[in-house]
Amino acid sequence: MKTILVTGGCGFIGSNLCMRLLNENNKVICVDNLYSSKIENIKNCMNNQNFTFINHNIIEPLHIDNCIDEIYHLACPASPPIYQKDPIYTLKTNFIGTMNLLELARIKSSKILLSSTSEIYGEPQISPQPETYRGNVNTIGIRSCYDEGKRIAETLFMDYHNKYNLQTRIVRIFNTYGPNMDKHDGRVVTNFINQILNNESITLYGDGSQTRSFQYIDDLLDGIIKLMNSDYIYPINIGNPNEITIKQLAYILGELTNSELKITYKPLPLDDPTNRNPDIQLAKKILNWEPKVELRSGLIKTIKYLQNC
Ligand code: UDP
Secondary structure: OOEEEEEEEHHHHHHHHHHHHHHHHOOEEEEEOOOOOOOOHHHHHHOOOEEEEOOOOOOOOOOOOOOOEEEEOOOOOOOOOHHOHHHHHHHHHHHHHHHHHHHHHHHHOOOOEEEEEEHHHEEEOOOOOOOOOEEEEEOOOOOOOOOOOHHHHHHHHHHHHHHOOOOOOOEEOOOEEEOOOOOOOOOOOHHHHHHHHOEEEOEEEEEOOEEEEEHHHHHHHHHHHHHHHHOOOOOEEEOOOEEEEHHHEEEEEEEHHOOOOOOEEOOOOHHHHHOOOOOHHHHHHOOOOOOOHHHHHHHHHHHHHHHHH
């Protein structure tokens, strides 16, 4: 039985990960300050004796008495409208928060995994994006606090590995969806599903020709757990290469809910990437991982979840 600390454990990805790690018979310490997450997400973990919740803001140093085998460092607001609300907080979480977690990992000799992001590729000029692509990020735009925050977090991870030989892992996560997404996070999957279920027009930003590649949460969890268990220290993409336009996503959701789509066009937010598509050759080779869940079946589960919350 391992003791595993999950920062951001009450968020969408974190809460699904906590449940999965408990089911695999680990002790889980969930650290979250509920800034952009909900305690209800971990209600099914709370009655498990191997689960502990600590309400803590990782911008402050974190002291833990137990031994810790592994740390999954996921804490950071991730939805554009939410991370843009207080950009300096987002930056502090990624820089100071990440340093605090790396210090904890150093003291405890824990393995530590960073949830980085496809956002570090910015407005990509090549497609699909391999890990060797260095990205095209605006340093002073409205998305920069997240994009540059994650870039500095990756740098810190490599520097702690190089200086202290810390066992670090870096995953670049592409758009992910599934149960426990915050209904009001303002992201495209939740916005469109809520709007369709409420019989409202969907808000399509721009002309809807921008693309994303959506992966289901279970595929992501398989990938990050495999990465933690590997000895690969460099960044690795985990995403589903099934790239679609946002307009296509709207029509797929209309079809799955038997709804006639009403669309309201809104301006494209500043610096909104025109495309995103993971090159997953490395994940296939190093982790023997590839996504399994087909978009429609994952969306059906997500619609059911959002209908009931
Ligand atoms: N989007 C949209 N309508 C919405 C919310 C988002 O058309 O109500 C678009 C957004 O402009 C972007 C894509 O959907 O091009 C994905 O946005 P999201 O906020 O989910 O994540 P991102 O990939 O931009 O971080």
